[in-house]
Amino acid sequence: xxxxxRSLGMSIMLTLALAxxxxxxxxxxxxxxxxxxxxxxxxxxxxxxxxxxxxxxxIRGTSDxxxxxxxxxxxxxxxxxxIDFPGLAPRLIDDVVIGDDDAxxxxxxxxxxxxxxxxxxxxxxxxxxxxxxVRESPARDVGELLSxxxxxxxxxxxxxxxxxxxxxxxxxxxNVLIDGQRVYGACPNHMxxxxxxxxxxxxxxxxxxxxxxxxxxxxxxxxxxxxxxRRPEAGWHASTSxxxxxxxxxxxxxxxxYGGPRLSALAGSSYRRSSPYQDGRGQAFTAGAGYRPSxxxxxxxxxxxxxxxxxxxxxxxxxxxxxxxxxQTDHILYPYLQMDAIYDDADRAALNYQAPASGRLMGxxxxxxxxQVDHWMTDAYRTSSSTAPRAYAMGTDATTxxxxxxxxxALGATTIGGEGYRRNWNTETTMAGMGYAPQYSIxxxxxxxxxxxxxxxxxxxxxxxxxxxxxxxxxxxxxDRAKASLALYTAYHGSTTTSRTDILPAGRARLSWQAxxxxxxxxxxxxTARVAEANERFFALRxxxxxxxxxxxxxxxxxxxxxxxxxxxxxxxxxxANAYINRIDDYVAVYLARRQTMVAxxxxxxxxxxxxxxxxxxxLEASASVTVRRHLSLSSDISYVRGTMxxxxxxxxxxxxxxxTPPLRARLRARVDDGRLFAELEGVASAExxxxxxxxxxxxxxxxxxxxxxxxxxxxxxxVAAGVANLLDTYFVEHLSFQRDPFRSGxxxxxxxxxxxxxxxxxx
Numbered sequence: 122x123x124x125x126x127r128s129l130g131m132s133i134m135l136t137l138a139l140a141x142x143x144x145x146x147x148x149x150x151x152x153x154x155x156x157x158x159x160x161x162x163x164x165x166x167x168x169x170x171x172x173x174x175x176x177x178x179x180i181r182g183t184s185d186x187x188x189x190x191x192x193x194x195x196x197x198x199x200x201x202x203x204i205d206f207p208g209l210a211p212r213l214i215d216d217v218v219i220g221d222d223d224a225x226x227x228x229x230x231x232x233x234x235x236x237x238x239x240x241x242x243x244x245x246x247x248x249x250x251x252x253x254x255v256r257e258s259p260a261r262d263v264g265e266l267l268s269x270x271x272x273x274x275x276x277x278x279x280x281x282x283x284x285x286x287x288x289x290x291x292x293x294x295x296n297v298l299i300d301g302q303r304v305y306g307a308c309p310n311h312m313x314x315x316x317x318x319x320x321x322x323x324x325x326x327x328x329x330x331x332x333x334x335x336x337x338x339x340x341x342x343x344x345x346x347x348x349x350x351r352r353p354e355a356g357w358h359a360s361t362s363x364x365x366x367x368x369x370x371x372x373x374x375x376x377x378x379y380g381g382p383r384l385s386a387l388a389g390s391s392y393r394r395s396s397p398y399q400d401g402r403g404q405a406f407t408a409g410a411g412y413r414p415s416x417x418x419x420x421x422x423x424x425x426x427x428x429x430x431x432x433x434x435x436x437x438x439x440x441x442x443x444x445x446x447x448x449q450t451d452h453i454l455y456p457y458l459q460m461d462a463i464y465d466d467a468d469r470a471a472l473n474y475q476a477p478a479s480g481r482l483m484g485x486x487x488x489x490x491x492x493q494v495d496h497w498m499t500d501a502y503r504t505s506s507s508t509a510p511r512a513y514a515m516g517t518d519a520t521t522x523x524x525x526x527x528x529x530x531a532l533g534a535t536t537i538g539g540e541g542y543r544r545n546w547n548t549e550t551t552m553a554g555m556g557y558a559p560q561y562s563i564x565x566x567x568x569x570x571x572x573x574x575x576x577x578x579x580x581x582x583x584x585x586x587x588x589x590x591x592x593x594x595x596x597x598x599x600x601d602r603a604k605a606s607l608a609l610y611t612a613y614h615g616s617t618t619t620s621r622t623d624i625l626p627a628g629r630a631r632l633s634w635q636a637x638x639x640x641x642x643x644x645x646x647x648x649t650a651r652v653a654e655a656n657e658r659f660f661a662l663r664x665x666x667x668x669x670x671x672x673x674x675x676x677x678x679x680x681x682x683x684x685x686x687x688x689x690x691x692x693x694x695x696x697x698a699n700a701y702i703n704r705i706d707d708y709v710a711v712y713l714a715r716r717q718t719m720v721a722x723x724x725x726x727x728x729x730x731x732x733x734x735x736x737x738x739x740x741l742e743a744s745a746s747v748t749v750r751r752h753l754s755l756s757s758d759i760s761y762v763r764g765t766m767x768x769x770x771x772x773x774x775x776x777x778x779x780x781x782t783p784p785l786r787a788r789l790r791a792r793v794d795d796g797r798l799f800a801e802l803e804g805v806a807s808a809e810x811x812x813x814x815x816x817x818x819x820x821x822x823x824x825x826x827x828x829x830x831x832x833x834x835x836x837x838x839x840x841v842a843a844g845v846a847n848l849l850d851t852y853f854v855e856h857l858s859f860q861r862d863p864f865r866s867g868x869x870x871x872x873x874x875x876x877x878x879x880x881x882x883x884x885x
Contacts, residue, residue: 163188438477
């Protein structure tokens with residue numbers, strides 16, 4: 122904890138030092154306000170241009186991290202205000218009168234895209250990571266980008282493909298969507314999480330809904346993350362971008378689009394590659410993971426993506442959109458695991474339709490989706506395969522295919538809808554130690570879900586509003602009995618079950634109160650559930666020493682949560698805070714299962730497996746932003762979650778700490794931004810994590826502190842951001858570098874050392 126406090130103190134002093142040299146001066150008049158999108162998301166770093174109608178003098182500024190702004194020291198007069206934000210239509214406000222008193226405006230920006238069809242947020246408040254933050258980040262993927270936000274962390278396995286962790290729950294307990302579409306990885310160890318299968322150059326924003334409050338999508342146990350991709354703007358446009366960074370990172374991309382009154386289209390292409398990065402001690406992340414020299418000196422990853430979409434308006438208010446994306450990746454090194462990806466190819470396609478309002482019907486949206494992933498991973502790049510009869514000593518061929526559809530209709534303040542999908546998952550593993558005999562580690566499992574939902578929002582007087590939601594799903598999970606390892610299921614769980622049907626109710630209620638002009642209070646209660654994944658129920662693999670086997674009798678996990686929040690918004694400061702508690706009944710945890718029954722061919726006496734336990738999470742998040750003066754703002758956030766579980770001593774589950782829970786983390790940022798030039802200094806501090814599950818071999822993680830520096834410019838159609846992440850070249854590992862799955866390598870993957878990056882784009 123001492124290191125955490127020292128690092129936090131250093132960040133505070135650096136931030137205050139910047140503030141001290143730019144203390145606010147007396148002003149004649151002041152304009153303050155907020156910038157948000159039409160769905161309520163606060164927009165950071167929007168460009169503001171205030172023009173004095175009498176003198177034509179321009180005064181520029183930007184919104185802060187929470188969407189607030191102040192333009193001060195303004196001479197009295199009448200002004201015109203223009204607000205610009207990437208991907209949204211500019212807003213022009215005439216006749217802004219500045220006098221001796223403060224003036225205030227609340228600006229809402231509408232989508233610029235010709236066709237904006239799919240929304241996921243519904244009536245539940247969401248947080249958003251916008252395009253401006255994407256372009257200023259050194260992140261290599263969406264999971265890494267989201268870890269820069271309060272309440273979100275990442276699980277790193279290599280140089281790319283970080284998993285999203287929301288309030289201590291990983292993507293298996295979340296819904297991670299792309300434009301509302303379900304996309305799943307094929308690896309049984311989540312080597313390729315859903316967010317990996319979208320390219321940065323496609324991303325317009327990422328919406329995040331926290332907690333068990335989403336009823337639009339089945340399985341949102343801990344929340345929903347939706348990656349919204351770019352859509353055509355009106356007219357002809359093209360853009361090119363180039364990302365460069367330390368360790369040989371390069372990321373060129375190009376996009377072209379046309380948006381007309383009846384027809385629009387967009388197409389793009391991107392490529393990403395990098396060498397293995399070095400940590401703060403100067404070691405490549407491949408060190409200690411048993412890589413052959415030829416592999417360790419090569420690329421860490423290579424990924425190419427092409428995408429396109431076209432939309433047609435056959436009649437006013439009717440919109441039809443078709444989209445397709447192809448991602449090809451190869452040679453992805455995962456020192457976190459015992460195998461690496463030889464290739465990992467993904468396809469996703471969607472058909473969307475939107476109908477206009479008619480009578481009491483306020484509109485209809487429908488969507489049909491399809492995605493597939495083909496994944497081959499081996500230990501061919503490791504020394505473990507040196508004496509193998511084949512090029513590898515172990516390998517897994519994994520495929521997944523998901524197809525589904527949904528429809529929703531708005532009837533005044535009520536929205537009703539339905540969703541259905543099938544997810545197929547099949548993997549075949551071969552190992553030299555088992556004579557390369559094929560084992561269907563995930564035996565061609567289908568998960569079929571069908572559900573309906575309803576949402577209703579209504580005001581309760583002038584200061585209160587109530588939002589209600591409910592959902593009911595029927596989910597059937599079934600493995601191919603001819604491929605399933607009934608012997609392992611019997612030996613460790615006394616079960617030969619290969620199918621199960623679950624009925625899953627869900628619901629929420631949220632009360633919001635405008636307690637004062639600057640104070641908003643809200644309280645939410647929600648309940649959601651998810652079925653156990655195919656690998657958790659039906660995985661089976663015979664190995665030397667210990668087996669790995671799913672538990673066919675796992676019950677669905679059910680999360681009942683309460684969230685209370687407060688937002689204070691003053692002209693110069695915005696503060697928002699959340700406290701939450703989640704009771705997760707039948708949380709799916711890993712444990713060491715003892716053999717219960719002697720079964721022919723099952724020689725080991727123990728196996729890694731899954732078990733239901735009751736878990737409890739308590740946490741808090743807070744964010745604050747202060748505008749010191751027109752071009753200088755300070756912001757900070759803090760995140761904390763504590764996870765515990767009830768032991769099941771009869772099964773040997775004796776730990777009370779919930780494994781893989783991130784520790785306390787805080788950030789402080791100081792930003793100077795006049796709308797054209799900007800510079801930002803960030804301090805990050807993480808506490809040590811001592812609340813671990815020692816029965817699984819989970820080790821504590823030391824505290825650490827970091828400094829990051831970013832600067833850039835925006836000039837018309839050109840924008841450039843450059844910076845240094847981990848400025849002091851600190852060596853550190855994040856707590857989620859621990860891994861419990863069967864193919865773990867035992868190596869804790871350290872984070873990158875000093876990382877210089879440049880992101881440049883040109884729109885024409």
